[in-house]
Amino acid sequence: MQAPNFETYVFNNGTIDACYLNTSLGVPCSQGSVPIIGVNATTSEDVQAAVKFAVRHNLKLVVKNTGHDYLGRSTYRGSFIVWTHHMKNITYNPSFIPQGAPPNEIYDAITLEAGVQWYEVYDALEAYGRLMVGGSSVGGSVGAAGGWTRVDNVVEMTVILSTGQYLTVNTYQYPDLFWALRGGGGGTYGILTSVTYRTYASLPVAAVFFTVDTENANTTQALFTELLRITPQLSDAGWAGSGGVSNDSMYFFYIAPNVSATVANASVQPYFQYAANMTGVISQQTYVLQYPSWYSWYAQFYTNGTQNGANVLIGSRLLTRDVLETKYQEISDIMFPLGSVWDFVAGGKVSKIDSDSRYAGGKSIARVDTDLWRIFQR
Structure with a gap:
């Protein structure tokens, strides 16, 4: 057992359902809190189909990229998981204009799909002599667009709602939702499929x-x-x-x-x-x-x-x-x-x-x- 918050399930009587790495314990390997079925999403259409399927069959839905959540909210016993880890597209655009924005509102920006991790972003930006405000962890496990978003530098997001609807949100389109999504939460408003960030010139x-x-x-x-x-x-x-x-x-x-x-x-x-x-x-x-x-x-x-x-x-x-x-x-x-x-x-x-x-x-907002x-x- 590597991460109890993710893998175990504790019943009300204290009994633990889990799968232990130490097989010498003689404890049967059980499912614990690991989802039993899900979708390996590689496109926004995959996420839409997964959400609609979960709604249609009344399934408990969880979302996971790398699973970098200390409380284990990217897993749940008996749940249906949307795994975004392989949504890896990265697009750099030095003249990015948000949808609905005036033509003179231009950002030097990078768009990341939900599965992109911070180390992948940094590698990509280094080739352009740019940097951005982000996160870091040894080995680069943290997600950049579906995990630890850097909200003050977000220009635009794409999101799948619980209805399966695909939206592009920013200051000009669905501004209430754009503001709310930057407030965090474990999939409270929808599933992010991409985030566009500002970038900055590299500095010593x-x-x-x-x-x-x-x-x-x-x-x-x-x-x-x-x-x-x-x-x-x-x-x-x-x-x-x-x-x-x-x-x-x-x-x-x-x-x-x-x-x-x-x-x-x-x-x-x-x-x-x-x-x-x-x-x-x-x-x-x-x-x-x-x-x-x-x-x-x-x-x-x-x-x-x-x-x-x-x-x-x-x-x-x-x-x-x-x-x-x-x-x-x-x-x-x-x-x-x-x-x-x-x-x-x-x-x-x-x-x-x-x-x-x-x-x-x-x-x-104050x-x-x-x-x-x-x-x-x-």
Whole structure:
């Protein structure tokens, strides 16, 4: 059994229906929560036919690309699955005009079918010297158009509704649905068959790598607390990335786009020096490197590995700048005992909402103007 959330089914009496990898247990291999039948969709017409079939026969319908859902919502016991993983078309268009838009509204864009994964997008864009805002995981498992959509950069979507109807939605066509689809949800409104994203010119990036091993938890927490304290300054300097902390170790790796090595070093050296002077540090490794493009950094660290998930629980918290500046010790006292892993979004980008994404059919949506950071605790 590799991923219990996807494969197992637990009855009310606690009995588990599953198929275990360890055959020595002597437990019969059962279906668990794995769908019993479905459609390997390769076109939008396949998805339409599958939806109509499910409606006609009153079937529980689930949708899966790579299955990158920690809660296992891309599977269900006794269900009928629409598998979009082999919808792999990628179309780059430097002069994309959304349907119904005025002719002068032009985007340098890329259209991805539902089965395309982020590593495939990045490989395609590199050939054009472009990049886009996306996601990353070791081995590239995350879906780009049917999984983790980057809503502020979406220009247009195609979707199959529960009626089987095929729609192209954007700011000009079905704007309410376009707005709703960018709000997420497990197939709440329909099945996406493609997403069109804005792209951007490729940029060089600076990267910082920090690891430390300590003699005790007090030393580690002091280092973690100081990192929290300077997070607003690191954000102002353009850094973003991930990190993790346990009782006797801590690490983080951040990148900053279009930042010189001199500026990058100046912004992180004070923290490096703070750690070097800390009593109880056993070993410390620090690097600041320059990469000619974001893709070259990504290719070094994310293109190797297996495309298999893990069983984790993610909790998302938004922290205002003033909280980080004044209550960093309290935040540390909460996060440190959890053995947290965090993702750091720089520059308050969580709150800087594109004007187009704030409207649903002409109705303005309230925006948050405070700088925020997103911290994921796993």
